[in-house]
Amino acid sequence: MDNASEHKADGPVPATLHELLDSAARTRPHAVAVRGEDAVLTYGELHGKARAAACRFRALGVAEHGTVALLLENTPDCVVALLAAARLGLRLAPLEPGTQVPQLSVIREKLGPLSVLGHAARLAALEGTKGPAPLDCAFVPVEDPGGDAPTWEARGDEPSAPDAPFLHQYTSGSTGEPKVAVHTQRNLVNGGDIYARSYGITEDDRILTAVPLLHSFGLVAGLVTALRAGAELVLLGRFTPARLLRALDEHACTVLVAAPMAYDLTTRAAGAGPSVPRALRLCLSSGAALPPAVARRAKERLGLDIQQVYGCTEAGVIAARHPQDGSAADGSAADLGVGRPMPGVRIRVVDERGDEVAPGEEGALLVRTPAMFTHYLGHADATREAFTDGWYRTGDVARVGPAGHLHLVGRKDSFINVGGKKVNPVEVEQALLDHPSVVEAVVWGEPTDDGGERVRASVVTRPPLSATELTSHCRARLLPHQVPAEVDFVASLPKSPMGKVRRAAVRTAARTASSVRRF
Template identity: 30%
Template sequence: MNLADRLRAAAERLGGRTVLTLDREGLSYRALEVMSARVGAMLRRRGIGPGDRVAVMLPNVPEFAVVYYGVLRIGAVVVPLDPLLKRREIAAYLGDCAARLVVAWHACAEAVEAGSAATGTDYLFVVPEEFRRLLRSVAPEHGVVPREGGETAVILYSAGTTARAKGIELTHANLGGNAATVARMHALGVDDVVLGALPLYHAFGQTCALNATVHAGGRLTLMPRFDAARALEVIRRDGVTVFQGVPAMYIALLEQPGVSDLSLLRICASGGSAMPPAVLRAYEERFGCAIVEGYGLSETSPVSASNRGGAGRRPGSIGRPVRDVEMRVVDDAGRPVPCGEIGEIVVRGPNVMKGYWNDPAATAEAVRGGWFHTGDLGRVDEDGFFFLVDRRRDVIIRGGYTVYPREVEEVLYEHPAVRQAAVVGVPHPELGEEVAAVVAVRSEVPPEELRAWVRERVAAYKYPRRVWFVDEIPTSPTGKIIKRALGPPGHGAVSP
């Protein structure tokens, strides 16, 4: 199987129906198929073949899909990279995967030229009109190179929120199966319009937006950069029926004044990081569309669990495992813990990655006995619903007491002035760690008020003794707070 076969099959079935839109421009299934076949032919002219790595450094524009499927159809491996990367990061990733070529957006030219110089990697810049003229000069080669399901299709570099990014090898079977699961679970069809605001270079946007939409024969309307006001315009203009986002996007939509009617939406899906219950309740009350929260990681293609509609939804949970996927909560020895007890979430199934690129030791540490160890702490109830508690590495030990940051963050989000919140441990000479909160606010509020707000709602050892304010809390493209990027306490810091 080759993931590019999904596009070829859809093009044969749907022909002139639109698959991608960006503002007023549209691309049909037939056009996407032909353009990707031209890209494949062009890459072959450059000597690129099965197994070779091609880095793709493009924003959410139609050319991303054109190049993505063009690389896959000749059996090569796509290495999607964030267009905002700098020279040093580009050089590290290109060198690590030994990419033969990087196809990059024209605005990235300076950084790509500098980064690729260190590795000797060839590059091609995409300027939309010039790129289309280039492709028209190349005869399409419509054949798709057969690939085994277990062969690598994509190498994703993790967000690296706490450590050096690793190359995650996802196979044709990983990605194709997960896209089909998403399409089936959300009942995607040819009349659906999906908002493509999630970055396509990440697993969430790539699987749940691009590949699932193509699998279902729907339409993906793209946003190169998420802006809440603009997103609302696009939802109304294009008749969006499916919105997939991270919690930060839902928070931003809530901050838009005077908006209450999103009646065209039939599905709102959230992932990437835990959804604060206060945000979920406020969104559903205001917009009338239930949020279906799911769970996954890049290493799991990414979807592992999800809520469903009706009785299959439990607000506050990450749902149940998706089709053919198993999940457990285990102790440090890998033994399942009783229902309701906290342990590490592990995942087994056809969505689990092939491994970390050129890192067998890290792969063996992460995947044991077929189970991928997520590093996330959670619990499962008697009905099989999983609940995310926190990242194992983020847990704070204060004077021997365990504090889960997410619990404290959820309380902070309930305060009307709080827009973003991150709870971290800071060194303490006697207690080992002290609880601290980093907060971005909608309106001015004294740090003492936030401290008291939490103290009234949690055990005495859990509330943050230190609070400091920032304009914006740094997050990854999927909305995960990058805690290692949080600076030392500054404005607004208070002590007990």
Template identity: 30%
Template structure:
């Protein structure tokens, strides 16, 4: 079929329902272990049958239809993965919340997404009560026994052996509302689709974890509501065992014990958690020989931390850069490009090259591509880019320009196409008329052996407009003074980039996903009464 302009209109936009990935793995290895948590073990046949039963219950008892939104408020558990696939199976949209958010925050997500049903862990009765009060007609189900609604476990048992009507889906049908962190305002729901996610799963397997098979095993150390959920989707596609930590508390010795017991080969995490894994005393005696891919994302990893991780874990690190709006799918730095020595083969500071099927441009304020080495906004196009923000035309207008998705991150590319992130546009500050990018300063500060973590941010100054403050965390047992740090930086930075104040804290505030965010640090400086002090 042709269109008037000479192109070819698609005869069909029908695609595979994402829940079919589970069905395919269950057919290939029904008796193999699919999910592990504590003493619980689900085979692939168990996982598939439970998903069918819950999907049938959602259709028959709760009237969930294609396009309906289903909110989920829960820490990691086996039922959360079951529910995710059941929601997709009936054509509904998965809307997971960060389980550490307050009841009021979850009410906002539930209302703004238009969710008609909420799956809530029994550990969060206040979240269920608040959502029921403020969201008209909201139906409630629980993970575990709870007063606020029937349990998923009971529904699964009641509908055992039943099969739902699997929804037919098109490429652009939504499957997941992936909420942004909301660091610069209210969270926004990024609409991820069945066709987009099929590309992301394929690309993750090709670019991040080539050669993955059902002989592999994956340990979940981050919330399934965001990046870890996408990562586990790729594991399920290949019939890989998924091992969950027994509680929602991250414990390094427990993690290493599970790596040894299940011969874990893949792990998805963020740099701060990877740093904890590398530096914990228990790591010295851990059996890490089964690890093949330790994938980190969510924030750049400083070079000194990268080198420590390579030294401790070996050549297993894989980095990717991406946002929820692109489902992490912008760049990759594979394990063979993670090098220990700062020699000619090391592209220090890069987050890798463009993922297969993705194009990156560094653009100026007018949307024009800049030359290699010049700083601008990182913009992307490709099948991993989301369909837009749900019910938010204003945000969509700001996020897209001439078809390019504007990430809001600043960076530059070298001649070979390797990307270097300078920081968020909101992190850059102007001191005495000169642009200052905190990442460069943070890298230099971390070369001091007494510093474990650091965040540099611009603070108001009556003379220079803004000046840099360095909020530092000393390494365990180490002591350092502001004068020593300043002396360490002499000759390593231009004068206008030198921090005008150094603040020493025991720890930096982190988001629920383990990220260091400048907004939280600013809030903490204000809470401690420091924000108004002169540098």
């Protein structure tokens, strides 16, 4: 089935980030563009600072290196640096703020000569690091040094190419070695356009971004969407539930962009006492699956259904729930799946031969999106394997429900082969989570001596819970070959900053665990 959502245009979509900023600065120069915890910039000021920073970067030779590694924090200065790099048409690699010298050395080997941009304190710590060999990179603070800015050269105002390689983003590596997915500026602008049109985001909105900008969700749903709509971007620096709730009220935020972990922690900490945020109209969640229990608590605390967004680094946003779909906090959540395909997104669900399956049947999910990446850097074979006749192979097994909602069944490469029988770890995880004492669960296939696999799980529980009780619970809900052969009871699961479980780290910890409870 070739499924595409209607996409009504109300004018041509700009092709680059600096075109978005130029347009907003012309039409709304005095409107707030970015609000950080220690600075506020109007669109006119953001435009001027991005232009001056681009000039400074050029004068310091940043453009000569070709690639910039930005230690990207949720601050106005980092937003300025990102937009300056876009204006210059540089290759940009957004990195965790705490990236260390050994990691930068690996990145330099992959990307070539680097200029490292970041807050002065971060750079000073890197430059002071002692190691076997100095890091051959230029270090450039993102802070405005003040004083007279270098003269802007005429060639610096020439528009950057919208389809040239721009964003070099590391994938999560949840199913293997992280790769660098390359996006153009047009990809990113198209992604912001999808969010703005899908959720009616306008210049009257104030978007609180409580996820890191260095991740696709924060960058596109937050920054790029705000630029596209001419809206105000409110940046939450260090996350705490109290800071998030205070920002929602103090700045009358209308849109919240956050990961499931933030919704979970905020609703647990807040309780039922405080009032519902007065201006909030839309809550978006991505980066990991949104557990039904978290969705229910969030609706009680924030007064709104949380709209789950499904996408990936390579393809951008693919599908999402919308307020008109109904409640995701009651029994209808299973019927909604991960939502309907977003505007301009086309999906196919195919069998092993590449033929489309009938509606409701499971198959491999292929997508085409306006925000699609172009290739994996230095991985020509992986790039070829990722596409089939121009369709990106997500690696997810899915089906399409009768109302057109997309349902994810699991990852094809994560299925467990138990004596020739395929076990979907998602089904086993759901069975474990159905126990009231199980808070989190991860299931994977552990190799056996005979070349097969067995089901193994790691669970976080609320004590007391015995192995006997949990195995009885699983046997009542699963087939014999699906029941975990071994379970680790752990205090917590390793997660990314977005709250996504790092499955490889879970497996490594389980193999070296000194204490294991067996079924």
